[in-house]
Amino acid sequence: MKIIFSYGLGLDSTAILLRWLTDPASRWFDLRDLVVVTAQTGDEWVETAYLVEQHIYPLLARHGVRTIQVARTGRRQADGIVILDDTTHPILCLTSAPGAYRLSEELLSVATVPQSGGIRKCSLKFKGWVLDQVIAQIVGDEEFVHVVGFEAGEVKRMFRDMPLGPGTRIPSYPLIEWGWYRDDCEQYVLDQLGVRWPKSACVQCPYAFSLAEGRDRTIPRYLANPHEALLGLTMEHLAVAMNPRQGLLAGQQLYDLIASDPDSGPLLDMFDRHLDRMPWAIYDVRRAMAAKPGDAMARGQTHRSLELLVEGSRADVLAHLDRAAYLLGRDVETDGRHHRVWLRTRNLYYPCVEHVLTAAPALAHDKTYRSFETAWLAGLNGPAQLSLSF
Numbered sequence: 001m002k003i004i005f006s007y008g009l010g011l012d013s014t015a016i017l018l019r020w021l022t023d024p025a026s027r028w029f030d031l032r033d034l035v036v037v038t039a040q041t042g043d044e045w046v047e048t049a050y051l052v053e054q055h056i057y058p059l060l061a062r063h064g065v066r067t068i069q070v071a072r073t074g075r076r077q078a079d080g081i082v083i084l085d086d087t088t089h090p091i092l093c094l095t096s097a098p099g100a101y102r103l104s105e106e107l108l109s110v111a112t113v114p115q116s117g118g119i120r121k122c123s124l125k126f127k128g129w130v131l132d133q134v135i136a137q138i139v140g141d142e143e144f145v146h147v148v149g150f151e152a153g154e155v156k157r158m159f160r161d162m163p164l165g166p167g168t169r170i171p172s173y174p175l176i177e178w179g180w181y182r183d184d185c186e187q188y189v190l191d192q193l194g195v196r197w198p199k200s201a202c203v204q205c206p207y208a209f210s211l212a213e214g215r216d217r218t219i220p221r222y223l224a225n226p227h228e229a230l231l232g233l234t235m236e237h238l239a240v241a242m243n244p245r246q247g248l249l250a251g252q253q254l255y256d257l258i259a260s261d262p263d264s265g266p267l268l269d270m271f272d273r274h275l276d277r278m279p280w281a282i283y284d285v286r287r288a289m290a291a292k293p294g295d296a297m298a299r300g301q302t303h304r305s306l307e308l309l310v311e312g313s314r315a316d317v318l319a320h321l322d323r324a325a326y327l328l329g330r331d332v333e334t335d336g337r338h339h340r341v342w343l344r345t346r347n348l349y350y351p352c353v354e355h356v357l358t359a360a361p362a363l364a365h366d367k368t369y370r371s372f373e374t375a376w377l378a379g380l381n382g383p384a385q386l387s388l389s390f
């Protein structure tokens with residue numbers, strides 16, 4: 001029977017692999033049956049890839065363990081997946097590769113950041129779904145063991161995971177069986193390899209900041225890896241330009257957190273030059289917000305329309321926005337980094353709408369959801385709007 005191991009490149013799953021590869025008594029199967037599978041989002045920290053290449057791939061290669069890396073090839077499921085590597089002698093951890101569709105590509109094209117509440121849609125789309133496809137290709141209709149690296153503190157996640165997948169899936173959670181918590185994994189990997197293994201995550205992952213400890217770890221990581229910081233900052237800049245309520249840290253901004261570090265000057269200067277070098281655009285952004293059923297003060301579903309109006313250099317686009325504001329008899333609202341002209345602001349009551357012209361790097365694409373016009377009309381005609389005009 002095949003043993004499929006979802007290798008997320010992080011500490012917990014690294015601890016399992018390391019133990020299985022170095023301590024045969026810790027496993028119940030032959031390594032010939034093991035298949036290690038990694039779904040690449042395209043945005044993993046290079047530092048993680050480097051550690052995997054230095055410490056884990058040589059071990060997998062020594063034991064001839066089949067190792068597969070896989071990614072989405074497009075936005076839609078119909079675009080399918082691409083096998084980036086399928087080998088018993090892995091060398092390179094392909095965090096980004098030709099043919100792979102990156103999570104950041106998707107987020108930049110729609111000018112948003114990964115959402116930090118509720119279901120982790122990005123993870124389901126770029127990891128879970130991709131793994132399901134490749135596992136189906138590997139095992140066909142056969143029964144298989146699916147190994148997941150939840151640690152002993154994640155029993156709740158285990159219970160949620162257990163019933164998932166096809167009837168041929170037999171889930172296995174070695175860290176929970178061994179009673180290993182995160183600290184145990186950290187100590188084990190440190191003892192075996194002499195390195196503090198970082199949490200695997202996308203460069204722009206909002207969950208990296210959810211605890212103070214995560215922030216303390218992530219900000220120095222950005223300062224030490226400016227090119228990866230630029231990706232996170234650019235993504236956030238674009239999203240905030242469209243909607244000032246956005247931000248990588250659950251509504252707060254990564255920029256502000258980095259700026260509060262006394263050593264952040266060179267990185268922020270670099271970011272400003274990076275913005276200068278990009279093509280810019282004025283976007284017309286309309287947002288229609290429904291009310292939650294039975295509560296006109298609670299926001300329901302939001303529908304958005306995004307349209308690129310004019311492109312040019314950063315300086316040209318800001319000049320165009322000034323001119324538009326003058327002609328429309330409005331002010332340019334600015335916090336020094338973002339520049340917007342509001343045509344309509346949202347009300348206290350829903351349904352309602354907001355409408356803004358904003359300047360931002362020309363990375364996002366036009367997008368108006370099919371349901372938008374109906375929602376926009378409902379917002380325009382919402383009772384709150386009518387009452388304001390009396």
Ligand code: SF4
Nearest residue numbers: 114122123201202205
């Ligand atoms: S690491 Fe974070 S940003 Fe990346 S897929 Fe997972 S939840 Fe989303």
